[in-house]
Amino acid sequence: MVKVKVDMNLCEYHGQCVFVAPKEFQFDDNDELVYSEEVPEEARARVEKAAKACPQLAIKVE
Amino acid sequence: MQHTNVKSKCPYSSEAVDDISLLSPAARACPYGAYARIRAEEPIKYLADQDLWIVSKYEDVEYILSNPEKFSSKEALSSGNAYRDFPKALEILKQSRAQPRQRTLILADPPEHGFHRKIVQRALSPAKTLRAFAPTIEARVNGFIDKFIETGRFEVVSQFSIPLPMALVSMIFDVSEEQVYKMKRWSDNFFAALTGHVHEEIVINAAKDTLVFENFVLDRVAQCRKTPSDCFIGRLLQQPEDERPLTDAEIINICSQVLVGGNESTINFISNLVYQIASTIGLEERLREDPARIEDLLEESLRHEPPLQAMYRITRSEMEIGGVRIPKAAKLMLNFGSANRDETFYEDGDEFDLDRDNRETLHMAFGRGIHACAGQTIARREGKIAINVLLSRLRNLRIADDIPPVRNKLFGVRGFQSLHVIFDH
Ligand code: HEM
Ligand code: SF4
Numbered sequence: 083m084v085k086v087k088v089d090m091n092l093c094e095y096h097g098q099c100v101f102v103a104p105k106e107f108q109f110d111d112n113d114e115l116v117y118s119e120e121v122p123e124e125a126r127a128r129v130e131k132a133a134k135a136c137p138q139l140a141i142k143v144e
Numbered sequence: 145m146q147h148t149n150v151k152s153k154c155p156y157s158s159e160a161v162d163d164i165s166l167l168s169p170a171a172r173a174c175p176y177g178a179y180a181r182i183r184a185e186e187p188i189k190y191l192a193d194q195d196l197w198i199v200s201k202y203e204d205v206e207y208i209l210s211n212p213e214k215f216s217s218k219e220a221l222s223s224g225n226a227y228r229d230f231p232k233a234l235e236i237l238k239q240s241r242a243q244p245r246q247r248t249l250i251l252a253d254p255p256e257h258g259f260h261r262k263i264v265q266r267a268l269s270p271a272k273t274l275r276a277f278a279p280t281i282e283a284r285v286n287g288f289i290d291k292f293i294e295t296g297r298f299e300v301v302s303q304f305s306i307p308l309p310m311a312l313v314s315m316i317f318d319v320s321e322e323q324v325y326k327m328k329r330w331s332d333n334f335f336a337a338l339t340g341h342v343h344e345e346i347v348i349n350a351a352k353d354t355l356v357f358e359n360f361v362l363d364r365v366a367q368c369r370k371t372p373s374d375c376f377i378g379r380l381l382q383q384p385e386d387e388r389p390l391t392d393a394e395i396i397n398i399c400s401q402v403l404v405g406g407n408e409s410t411i412n413f414i415s416n417l418v419y420q421i422a423s424t425i426g427l428e429e430r431l432r433e434d435p436a437r438i439e440d441l442l443e444e445s446l447r448h449e450p451p452l453q454a455m456y457r458i459t460r461s462e463m464e465i466g467g468v469r470i471p472k473a474a475k476l477m478l479n480f481g482s483a484n485r486d487e488t489f490y491e492d493g494d495e496f497d498l499d500r501d502n503r504e505t506l507h508m509a510f511g512r513g514i515h516a517c518a519g520q521t522i523a524r525r526e527g528k529i530a531i532n533v534l535l536s537r538l539r540n541l542r543i544a545d546d547i548p549p550v551r552n553k554l555f556g557v558r559g560f561q562s563l564h565v566i567f568d569h
Contacts (some may be wrong), residue, residue, distance in 0.1 A: 093255075093256075094262055096516055096518075097521055101503075101506075109270075111271070113269050131503075137516050
């Protein structure tokens with residue numbers, strides 16, 4: 083499994099991650115970012131792209 | 145089921161564009177041939193007559209957007225001198241209440257920008273806004289269609305593309321229908337003046353409208369201070385204890401940017417979507433069979449025809465980009481229209497291809513990095529609702545052959561001045 087972590091002190095809700103990796107990142111009904119903290123290896127490329135797209139560099143992928 | 149690929153080629157791009165000036169009539173009809181030549185011959189090209197560097201490759205545009213500490217946004221709209229050569233307009237603007245002048249949000253750099261951005265993001269709160277307004281938007285779109293459905297044809301820009309973002313902006317600012325159309329006039333004049341190269345009369349009107357707009361915003365601010373409100377302006381005023389409040393000038397600037405951003409680019413986005421459907425054989429059927437593909441339509445249209453063709457940055461020091469030496473304080477035109485068709489990243493980029501995977505290479509239509517469009521979720525939803533409702537009511541959309549489409553005069557906003565479409569229902 084791949085670990086994903088969003089630093090919510092940095093996140094400013096640009097939603098770039100939601101666009102790039104909609105399966106792993108979503109906004110819930112209260113506008114809060116919800117995301118999968120562990121994703122399968124197949125999704126690695128996608129979450130890494132989300133990390134790159136994030137304007138705040140708030141997403142860490144291990 | 146068998147699908148024909150729905151792809152369409154630009155009818156103009158085979159024409160050689162010898163004149164690389166982006167202001168020529170040929171380039172206005174289709175700038176993409178000129179972009180392709182720039183990418184091939186001189187990817188970062190200096191235009192002496194405009195004292196401007198065109199940045200045409202995807203990688204270079206992305207690099208510049210991702211390094212705001214090296215590239216300033218202070219003239220992001222290329223508007224540094226919209227009023228400078230017009231003493232009468234400057235005289236009018238002396239009465240402006242947006243003082244002291246302050247570069248805000250789209251024109252601000254870190255750390256100031258981050259402060260503005262956070263407040264705007266909170267005030268726009270796209271998910272909340274859309275949840276509140278989406279059903280109303282849908283009803284409104286149906287209302288626009290009711291007005292022309294019996295005639296079997298419509299002028300897309302005035303009867304469809306303009307009213308939708310206008311309705312949304314009216315909901316965001318919580319103002320009346322009538323006020324909205326006044327705001328549209330302000331926003332038109334703002335935009336004309338911002339883009340430069342315009343007549344004195346337009347600039348003077350823009351200056352006058354600026355004052356009207358400021359008064360509208362500041363009256364609303366005063367109201368919201370008395371009776372707290374949950375409209376956009378009301379939310380701009382609700383800052384946490386540890387933050388300083390926005391100044392009047394900042395509030396005015398933010399509102400005008402949301403007004404212009406929320407209107408002009410979205411209008412052209414919607415027209416481009418309708419044009420694509422009406423001019424691409426087989427596209428309408430595929431969207432009808434599988435409405436989930438509307439999302440692919442939106443992304444591929446934003447890639448293929450980004451409504452804002454370019455934004456601008458200023459170099460903070462002398463530097464080298466892509467092997468080219470660029471002096472300090474040079475103005476760079478970040479050409480999204482070109483980057484979005486860069487052959488290094490896109491195969492057959494001139495082709496509109498519904499099946500292209502736009503998550504593979506992210507298009508630049510909303511910019512990238514710290515200034516990435518704050519309204520992109522809203523714009524996408526507007527496009528989605530518009531096309532959903534359109535396809536549910538009308539069929540067999542095609543470009544009217546008696547009145548040809550007219551492109552925008554300004555190269556920077558890619559879309560239409562008028563677009564006549566016929567249909568069955
Ligand atoms: C299809 C429609 C739209 C397009 C193509 C578009 C495009 C853009 C682009 C390219 C930028 C980046 C500017 C830069 O990097 O210098 C931007 C910023 C911005 N847009 Fe949009 N936009 C659209 C719709 C909207 C809507 C509907 C709103 C508001 C409701 C909006 C509000 C803003 C704001 C406030 C910014 C400034 C963000 C910042 O500087 O941090 N836009 N837009
Ligand atoms: S892209 Fe970054 S800033 Fe935007 S919502 Fe995702 S994590 Fe937050």
